[in-house]
Amino acid sequence: MLAVAEREQLPVAEARAGQPEAWNALFQRYQLPLYAYVFELVRAEQPSLDIVQETFIAAARHIGGLRDDDRFGSWLFGIAHQKCIQHWRKSGREEPLDDESIERLAGVDDDPRELLIREEQQAEFMQALNQLPPPQRSALLLHFIEDFPLEEIARITGVSVGTVKSRLHYGKKALRELLEDRSK
Amino acid sequence: MKTPREILLNRHQTAETRLDQIRREAVRVAADVNRRSSPVRELAFTATVFRPLVILWRELVMPARMTWAGIAAVWLVIGAINLTQADQTPTVAGASPATPQDLRAAWERQRELMAELALLPTSETAEPPKLNPQPRSDRRSAWACA
Numbered sequence: 001m002l003a004v005a006e007r008e009q010l011p012v013a014e015a016r017a018g019q020p021e022a023w024n025a026l027f028q029r030y031q032l033p034l035y036a037y038v039f040e041l042v043r044a045e046q047p048s049l050d051i052v053q054e055t056f057i058a059a060a061r062h063i064g065g066l067r068d069d070d071r072f073g074s075w076l077f078g079i080a081h082q083k084c085i086q087h088w089r090k091s092g093r094e095e096p097l098d099d100e101s102i103e104r105l106a107g108v109d110d111d112p113r114e115l116l117i118r119e120e121q122q123a124e125f126m127q128a129l130n131q132l133p134p135p136q137r138s139a140l141l142l143h144f145i146e147d148f149p150l151e152e153i154a155r156i157t158g159v160s161v162g163t164v165k166s167r168l169h170y171g172k173k174a175l176r177e178l179l180e181d182r183s184k
Numbered sequence: 185m186k187t188p189r190e191i192l193l194n195r196h197q198t199a200e201t202r203l204d205q206i207r208r209e210a211v212r213v214a215a216d217v218n219r220r221s222s223p224v225r226e227l228a229f230t231a232t233v234f235r236p237l238v239i240l241w242r243e244l245v246m247p248a249r250m251t252w253a254g255i256a257a258v259w260l261v262i263g264a265i266n267l268t269q270a271d272q273t274p275t276v277a278g279a280s281p282a283t284p285q286d287l288r289a290a291w292e293r294q295r296e297l298m299a300e301l302a303l304l305p306t307s308e309t310a311e312p313p314k315l316n317p318q319p320r321s322d323r324r325s326a327w328a329c330a
Contacts, residue, residue: 018218023211031203036196049199053206060214116185125191144188 012069027056030073033145034080040141041084041134051087055080074152077142081156115172121179128178136171139164 010029014022034055039048058079066075117125129137135157142153150168154161186194245252282290 015214018215020211020215023214024207027207027210031207032193032196032200035199035203036192039196039199040192045199049202049206052203053210056206056210057213060210060217115188117188117191118185122186122191125188126195140188141192145192147189 012072016063030076037141037145038080051083054083074156078156128175132171136167139167140171
């Protein structure tokens with residue numbers, strides 16, 4: 001199963017060579033998904049925009065450190081994820097993304113992308129998503145937004161693949177239960 | 185029916201205008217970063233050029249780092265001793281140039297020395313050593329007797 005970004009030909013090499021058009025294309029491709037991911041974790045507009053901007057600038061400065069061009073998307077989301085953690089640290093909050101309370105290994109029994117939501121359920125879906133603990137929410141967002149494979153999500157969030165599996169499994173299960181409760 | 189991706193992206197469509205501004209600013213910064221002696225390309229170049237050195241360092245130096253450190257220390261001591269001794273020795277460049285009087289005196293000394301050498305007996309005047317020939321061998325004398 002290919003991730004969303006893997007099906008595309010992204011001008012990463014051209015961006016590395018310093019072509020502004022290539023940077024423009026890359027940023028345009030990722031600006032909205034990245035913002036959606038950051039916003040759903042940070043839950044504030046201005047800090048989310050700042051984080052997206054900082055992420056883009058960091059990417060422009062450190063593109064030389066990217067070894068595999070096919071992983072540009074997960075690399076970019078990884079930078080943004082770290083910026084979110086820094087944001088929490090600055091604001092004096094605990095790091096909810098580092099919560100390792102759910103470590104039980106569980107298989108991902110079905111594909112989260114197959115989850116289809118009816119028009120009238122969209123608001124409920126977002127409310128249910130926001131009720132999930134941040135580690136589960138982060139894993140689900142990465143899976144929903146960019147369809148990253150488990151290994152990529154593990155790399156972005158800095159946890160093991162088993163932990164990602166567990167978070168996806170329990171996150172999705174909780175999401176379904178919340179949606180069912182609301183529809184009753 | 186919509187996928188979660190569609191719902192999530194649609195939800196944030198309103199931020200597109202501000203995201204476009206951010207993108208333009210980031211592209212400008214990216215171009216600026218590239219223009220200013222291109223640290224990105226510099227990093228890549230540095231990585232390429234210094235990679236063999238890094239491998240050498242890791243494979244050759246690091247396994248025997250104590251030995252290399254010892255050798256370096258010995259060389260440092262030798263260098264320090266050399267420097268100390270060099271400071272005490274007067275250098276030729278540091279000496280003052282000879283005056284005409286000194287040159288004249290040296291020339292005079294040289295001439296006196298040559299004159300003394302000229303007075304010594306030469307090989308022609310010396311008496312040749314006297315030769316006292318001996319029989320070459322017993323056998324030859326035996327032939328002579330015969």
